[in-house]
Amino acid sequence: MTEEEAINLHRKIEAGVKAAVAQAIERHRRLGESISFMKDGKIVTLTAEEIPQIQVDEKL
Known part of the structure; x- marks a missing residue:
């Protein structure tokens, strides 16, 4: 695999992960479920109402 092919593959994988x-x-927002994530070394939890609505591609 050439370096250019590796870079292109990396970009495709990164785009797929971000989309997923x-x-x-x-999905959590629509189902009324909270989400938790790490930010600045602390756990942050957002309620479904606090999750901003985003456009997603439903093909995944």
């Missing part, structure tokens, strides 16, 4: 995370977050 966005889809999971949006």
